[in-house]
Amino acid sequence: MRVARAQAYPTRPVRLILGTAAGSSADIAARLIGQWLSQRTGQQFIIENRPGAASNIATETVVKAPADGYTLLFSGFSNAINVTLYEKLNFDFIRDTTSVGSVASVTNIMAVHPSVPVQTVAEFIAYAKANPGTINMGSSGNGSGPHLSGELFKMMTGLNMIHVPYRGASPALTDLLGGQVQVMFASMPSAIEYIRAGRLRALAVTTAMRSHALPDIPILGDFVPGYEASSVYGVGAPKNTPPELIDTLNKEINAGLASENGKTYILTRQKGRGGTERDKEEYHQMHSGMWPTRCSPDNRHSRDAQNQTAQTQGLLAEAEFSYFWIHNEIPCKHLHRRGINQHPGTEGAHETFRE
Secondary structure: OHHHHHHHOOOOOEEEEEOOOOOOHHHHHHHHHHHHHHHHHOOOEEEEEOOOHHHHHHHHHHHOOOOOOOEEEEEOHHHHHHHHHOOOOOOOHHHHEEEEEEEEEEEEEEEEOOOOOOOOHHHHHHHHHHOOOOOEEEEOOOOOHHHHHHHHHHHHHOOOOEEEEOOOHHHHHHHHHHOOOOEEEEEHHHHHHHHHOOOOEEEEEOOOOOOOOOOOOOEHHHOOOOOOOEEEEEEEEEOOOOHHHHHHHHHHHHHHHHOHHHHHHHHHOOEEOOOOOOOHHHHHHHHHHOOEOOOOHHHOOOHHHHHHHHHHHOOOOOOOOOEEEOOEEEOHHHOOOOOHHHOOOOOOOOOOOOO
16 A cells, blocks of 8 residues: 555645745755656646745645645755744644755855955955944845854954845845845855856855865865854655655655756755655754754843833844854854844845745
8 A cells, every 4th residue: 555655656746835035045956856856756846935934934834734745845944943043833843844855955155245355254354354334244034044154254253244134045145246235145056156257256165165166265164263054955744744755755856866967956056965765863953953052041131121122123023042053152142133124235125034
């Protein structure tokens, strides 16, 4: 019965839901995975973007869907950190999802607008220190990978830069290209073509090793010892999805990563990560064990103080949050949520959600 069900699956279109906007690095990866799966299974895998609420809307949609293999989640960085950011969620990511497998490890690039008069990270640090509070740092939203990569850089260098969160990577990159923000720790897939075209200047990659896609760009750790940051993508399904369906999906995803198109994407965009069947431990470790942690009580506001601040400033949340960024602890005070009207840039482009 199980074998027959696995052999027949899928018999109709499958939804692959993600919590980011079109054009984001996650969207690019999800569409490639969807294309591979459609070609290999003969059924359409429909990419469904449900941005907002830090990917919680997309995740809750999948968690509440029937566990029949026809609604999948393209998960990432936000799923791990939401555990520490949100006091109450309508789901538990680890408890309520089943791993299909990991897809890719994503490198961020420290990129600046060409008008910024620097060629290296060392020159940027000197320039920022000489001009405190005048450099705008764009990101795809509060708590996103680009945001926390930048916050880690600020913390480790002592720089004073203004964080400008956007509604996803695309509007943030638009303003970086236009010079409204001067620097962004952008994901490799979303920024690489602008860098190759000379419209942005890459100063460093955030990982511990150089990228195959941009081999001439140094690692940020060469200038800021101990710096390292990256995030991962994976595919998940609702809890209790039949294991034989998980096996089928895992096999096809790994085959896609091993294909010529997959290898090309990995070499030019990011690092592929296959996985063994139902490798829940690795999958959940990547998404939940790598990022969240505790922060010291000295850096916390009381819940009452947070609520009062949120009410008086009209914020979605003022809640401070904390994480281990690989091996580095970022104090909560560096990661405040702030109001939309406190940030410069394109009107209407900013929000308090994150990619």
